[in-house]
Amino acid sequence: MLAExxxxxxxxxxxxxxxxxxxxxxxxxxxxxxxxxxxxxxRLENKTQVFTHRYSDHFRNRLTHTIEVAQISRTIxxxxxxxxxxxxxxxxxxxxxxxxxGHSGEAALDKxxxxxxxxxxxxxxxxxxxxxxxxxxxxxxxxxxSFEVREGxxxxxxxxxEAQYPHLAEYLLNERPPLEAQLIDxxxxxxxxxxxxxxxxxxxxLELDEIRKNVRxxxxxxxxxxxxxxxxxxxxxxxxxxxxxxxRLVTDLIENTARRIRESRIRGVEDVRNYxxxxxxxxxxxxTERAEAKRFLYRSLYHSENLRPxxxxxxKIVSEVFAALIADPKQLPVSYQRKIGPSSQERVVCDYxxxxxxxxxxxxxxxx
Numbered sequence: 001m002l003a004e005x006x007x008x009x010x011x012x013x014x015x016x017x018x019x020x021x022x023x024x025x026x027x028x029x030x031x032x033x034x035x036x037x038x039x040x041x042x043r044l045e046n047k048t049q050v051f052t053h054r055y056s057d058h059f060r061n062r063l064t065h066t067i068e069v070a071q072i073s074r075t076i077x078x079x080x081x082x083x084x085x086x087x088x089x090x091x092x093x094x095x096x097x098x099x100x101x102g103h104s105g106e107a108a109l110d111k112x113x114x115x116x117x118x119x120x121x122x123x124x125x126x127x128x129x130x131x132x133x134x135x136x137x138x139x140x141x142x143x144x145x146s147f148e149v150r151e152g153x154x155x156x157x158x159x160x161x162e163a164q165y166p167h168l169a170e171y172l173l174n175e176r177p178p179l180e181a182q183l184i185d186x187x188x189x190x191x192x193x194x195x196x197x198x199x200x201x202x203x204x205x206l207e208l209d210e211i212r213k214n215v216r217x218x219x220x221x222x223x224x225x226x227x228x229x230x231x232x233x234x235x236x237x238x239x240x241x242x243x244x245x246x247x248r249l250v251t252d253l254i255e256n257t258a259r260r261i262r263e264s265r266i267r268g269v270e271d272v273r274n275y276x277x278x279x280x281x282x283x284x285x286x287x288t289e290r291a292e293a294k295r296f297l298y299r300s301l302y303h304s305e306n307l308r309p310x311x312x313x314x315x316k317i318v319s320e321v322f323a324a325l326i327a328d329p330k331q332l333p334v335s336y337q338r339k340i341g342p343s344s345q346e347r348v349v350c351d352y353x354x355x356x357x358x359x360x361x362x363x364x365x366x367x368x
Contacts (some may be wrong), residue, residue: 003081005266007178013147016131017140027146028085034143035089038136040096040129041066046357048102048314050196050302051203059199062095065191069094072250073187077180079254080261086180089145090152094184097126099354100361101314103302108318109350116346123154124168125354133355152181157188175273179257182272182280190249193293194242200301201238208234214296217289221245245293252286317365318353324368325349331368 002008009026022030035041044063051059060068070091077087099105099122110120127150131142154160154168155177162173176182197218200206212219221244225237257280264279266272272279282290301307325331326349329340339348353361 001081002083004268005179005261005272006082007086007148007180007269009083009085011269015144015146017144019139019144026085028083028089028149031143031145031149032085032089032092034136034145035092035096035130038096038130038134038143040134040355041092043355043357044095044098046359047098047100048105048358049192050102050307051199051310058202060195062098065195066092066095068191068195069184069187072190072246073183076183076187076250076254080179080183080258082180082183086148086152086178087183089149090156090181090184091187093126093130093149093153094156094188095122095126096129097122097124097354099318100356100358101311101318104311104314105318108315109322109353112319112322113346113350116344118344118346120350120354122354123156123158125351126153128351129355133351148178148180152177152184156181157185172273176275176278177273178269179261179272179280182278186253186280186282189290189294190246190253193249193290193297194246196297196301197293198238198242200297205304205306206300208238210300211296214300215293217248217286217293218242218245221248249282249286249290252283253280256281256283256286317361321361321365321368322349322353325352 009028012027015027021027025033041063044066045061047062049060049062049065070088073087073091074084076082077084099109099120101108106120106122113120129142130145130150130153134143135141137144151171154171155173160168160171160173162169165173197206197211197215201208201211212222218241222237222241224244225240229237229240260279260281264271264275266275266279281287326346329337329345329349332340332348332352336348336352339351343351356364
């Protein structure tokens with residue numbers, strides 16, 4: 001039972017290359033399955049989220065993070081009456097454009113491209129992956145995903161101006177994305193705000209007292225866990241507090257978004273698209289708590305002295321591999337060498353590096 005403002009699969013704008021309907025799965029279910037079976041999706045297992053495998057193999061990677069985002073997204077989609085299959089497909093695809101070494105690798109790759117007056121954007125790269133780079137089917141290039149999935153891949157977290165990105169005009173850049181796509185940006189943050197507190201605490205880079213002092217939403221939950229389970233060890237209280245923190249974020253996002261839908265008199269997808277701002281949002285109170293947790297993580301974990309060597313290594317490796325391949329493109333696989341001409345050399349090198357796992361680029365860096 002879908003809400004009137006949910007995307008209906010029968011109203012999809014379809015695929016770039018028409019295909020007959022499947023006997024047992026609708027179009028969004030097939031899109032989800034194609035993403036799961038894609039090579040780019042499998043590579044997420046060996047791409048850094050925050051901690052590289054050299055630090056520990058217990059912590060989240062891009063793949064486990066993606067699975068957590070999908071789980072949270074489906075819960076919220078069901079509560080709001082949104083299309084769960086479309087939401088799951090978008091959640092599973094939301095990080096497939098990330099390069100190795102997390103955000104430090106992305107920053108390094110973007111810096112390399114800036115030398116040529118260009119840039120690297122993982123959302124736009126993800127779109128190119130599903131439209132072209134994945135080669136699995138004889139009838140068409142890419143995964144031939146539905147329009148709504150392709151649109152959501154680039155618009156779930158960012159608005160692009162049509163004047164600046166005319167080649168993306170087909171994706172209705174002057175309109176808001178459907179609620180299913182709007183949801184992903186928030187569930188992504190719910191997932192990493194809670195997971196990175198967990199991994200940072202496990203890594204002994206974040207102290208319990210420090211977290212409680214700076215993250216009020218967590219402190220409130222920890223107080224309740226401590227009162228309920230006074231005799232259990234601190235890590236179990238920590239886990240209970242994280243669970244309560246996630247529940248508060250998820251519940252607020254559901255209830256506040258439902259309120260905004262009612263107050264905005266949203267009756268259909270076109271109302272969502274034409275609304276002057278995005279509708280999926282936290283309440284003011286919880287959004288303040290969310291932002292506080294995010295600032296703490298940036299200050300105390302992502303930009304910490306402990307992780308600085310790891311980030312610097314990642315940036316150095318990406319930059320040096322990029323420079324080596326620009327200087328000698330014959331080091332590229334033959335399939336990539338053939339792309340130089342139709343695409344610029346720097347874009348081909350960038351595409352090649354962006355698809356690498358941490359382990360692969362480490363080996364390539366050593367060989368080069």
